[in-house]
Amino acid sequence: MRKIKECLIKPDAARVLKALASHLKAADDSLVFICPGCREPVQPIGDHFEHLDKNPRCPLTHEG
Ligand SMILES: [Zn+2]
Incomplete structure (x- = not known):
């Protein structure tokens, strides 16, 4: 299972990255994105x- 290292990016760049992530995920379903806050898998x-699994303890989780 391949993993992409996390990186800190600006919101505008996040939108671009998300689009890229969707394309990558479509091309290779084994890709896994990792949350930099809790190291758990995330998806675009x-x-x-x-x-993938709600994680209320993650420092990057936004509770609505
Ligand atoms: Zn997290």
Whole structure:
């Protein structure tokens, strides 16, 4: 299973990265994106990333 190292990016760049991530994921389903906050797997949804399993303890989780 391949992994992409996390990086800190600006919101505008995040939108571009998400689009890129969707293309990569479509091309290779074994790709896994890792949350830099909790090291759990995340997936691109809409214009952001979400944890595969909700993780309320993650410092990057936004509770609505
Ligand atoms: Zn997280």
